[in-house]
Amino acid sequence: MLKGSDGRRRVISAADDLALHVGARVGMPVAQAEALFADLVIMDGDPTADSIVLEKLAIWALRRYSPMVAADPPAGLVLDIQGAAHLHGGEAGVVEDVVQRLAEMHITAFAALADTWGAAHALARFSGNQKRIIAPGQIADALVNLPVEALRLPADMLPDLRLLGLDTIGELAAKPRAPLTRSFGQKLFRRVDQAFGRLAEPIEPVEAPELISVQRVFAEPIGAPETIEKYTRRLTDQMCKRLEEAGLGVRRLDLHFTRVDNRIETIFVSTAKPVREPKRLAKLLCDKIETVDPGWGIDKMVMTAAFVEDLAMRQVVASYSEPARPDVEELWDVLANRYGTDSLYRAVPVATDIPERAVKRVPPTCDGTGSTRNAAFRRPQRMVRPPEPIMALAVLPDHPPRAFTWRGQRYAVARADGPERVRGEWWVSDNEKGKVRDYFVLEVENGERFWVFRGGDGQHAETGSLNWFMHGKFD
Template structure:
């Protein structure tokens, strides 16, 4: 299955065993009712610890603890420990008194966050809009659960409907060893409430019915602070439905705006945005397989199909890719990626495939790959260009010299590193050693120097020494060019000389110490040309010193 994804809206076209899904317009997406999936992992820390330790949750009661003012408090407990009346918040000594065979470990918030981030990346197989639940971030280090929000607006038809999509998600998570509860509604607030306090582990609420669905849920489902929830319960307001008929003014006076805001967010009266974990790239193609693949030939074929359909769309939009990334979703729930970059906007599928192919030997397919996604991370304008009929004696030349150089630079940079291939760019300075600098050809692109940058100065040597080297010279007069100079142990007799080109020091730059320079282009009797300069002026009482700064071809 190959798909174009943008803002989670698609159109499907069947082609043998491949499905090509193209992007719909943004206005079409905005006209759809919003559908939010809340995914809750009540035993995230426990299951992550057992997976790392090679244990099964059913084998032995497990608890994870945190330090609290010198005491060890239970922060997470497995179902077996909970059945033994070991509740979150108990001290470890009390827990051991209830269950002496308890397996105890320290809560690891960093490992839990990494596991949740990895799961969020894995969930992009359903939608590119995946966000961490803010409640999970706020309670990190004190709680052993975790949650995600998925904006699946317009995605469900790709999986046979909303019910089938949630069944597929639940089955895959169970296969990966995660205990999950999930709810799909119109708002993040109501989905969060039903996922954590609903009766069923998997719940799909029809559009526009979230008010009736959350009415019977406890006040704690509104994501209010514990103190506010306790005060509302003390007043007899134990269900969300009890708030529907109450005047907001007394509630706001006593509890502030948070109660009304959370209720309005759950009902959809106030929009609650979610921030995706990763940027949502507008140009995405993907391909899913009925059976996992692992052979390099299959991966290469899938990559070629993805590049072919992505570049067709880029050509219609008159743009090209500068950075591309392939995501490989493995059946074990992990995601691997390969990234390439180009110096110029490129939409040649063969050239882009060659860049990816060089990294296939580094890819670990594990037990198989069941989904591949290709994202265009950076795009540049790339208007259509004329391909010459013949070039360099070939009958059907298909590339220009500039494009050939760019393709070579791309391959070298992607093989050796983005900073390994550089090119000079002009700088705003008339001092030769500051007039240009080397930059990464990938990060700054490949472009010729402008005519103004080249024509505004006198001819410069092809090779500029890193630092000017002192030479011994003999001149007829102090202001004349030398007739002979000695450099690196060799004597050179000058036949012709042109100059001087006077360059004043850049006094406004900090650390500038050199004096005024007079540059000469000289040629020795063997035809070799050099770039010499004299630093210091005799009319100012300075002692001139000669240097060699570059060599002409």
């Protein structure tokens, strides 16, 4: 466990799973912990080092998940993923990826997604769930039963609230405001309103000093779309000049709009390869300007190169024998920023005998062409995923079905070819050791051709279930 100070008291500031299991808790006085538990190892905490690490994690999240990330001391991050969640498979995908990647760094994380910073902060720390997503408009139901400690109130305020019998957020929110405001000040219900979304709480994004950044401050606020577009193009020109001086190309470009009410609107674009072409980057950014709400006006614009790579000039050599490779990367960037990076991919063949593993998705800019191992095998253009059970009439062990029923329709087989035996890949899964499939191409009376298989060799139960499955259809 680690110890720190809470005013004049020495308290436990962090504890591992074993200490928590035996009854220790964060905030417990050190003297009480030493009296309750024998052989307790307590070391001095280092808040300065913790703050440095938290800033590094914020920059990591800034580059990976969202252009709006702030540190939430002493041990939290807040991310505004509006407009960025689709790049990671939606809101659930972001939450899952954050927790998983932090676990790979040996950091146990609790993540919550809600409409407000205050609600997400409370649910991540006090809901008891490692991953929690609250649907829009459902904050009230999620918060009412949480303790008042979840509201980020000063520590000296909590004992008095408990003395008044106000144990949960719901009990506090239901009380008349005037008497409690006179006793505790404006901050008490400000935190309540921030958590419930009645009062805005702007996020001040972390800024990495090593990131290339340009900005424009306006003497008079701007708000017209054409004016925003004009200055977006000017900032893009300045950014590309800075990138050229550094010999870099940008992979993600963030643009922050600070409004007169101190709220920050953000758009960002990603590219498949390093880019520093002003027209190309400006077009990608201007396509997203319509998502910016200027409010009563914008008084500051800041453009940041969140992720950069080396970009050296290269000689383009014309060839009369071979046509030039079409430049479709600009189209890739437009589609990826509009629909998400997961929506754009290429399919390449994989060196495997298992049909459902024979193709994998790769980024559109990947140069690999995949394996040619299965190029000579007949495979249907349309695969059924996962294979669907069928009722088949066949003579074991090697004969094809004479007839089969699939999705409620009966088919009589006119011609058949097979079997093609496929063995399980024991090096992938122990469950596939000794398993086989026998595939047949079946042509029915109306000319349609299907690809079916029987699990097992038709004789030995340990090789498979001996049931029949539909796996594809030839066009």
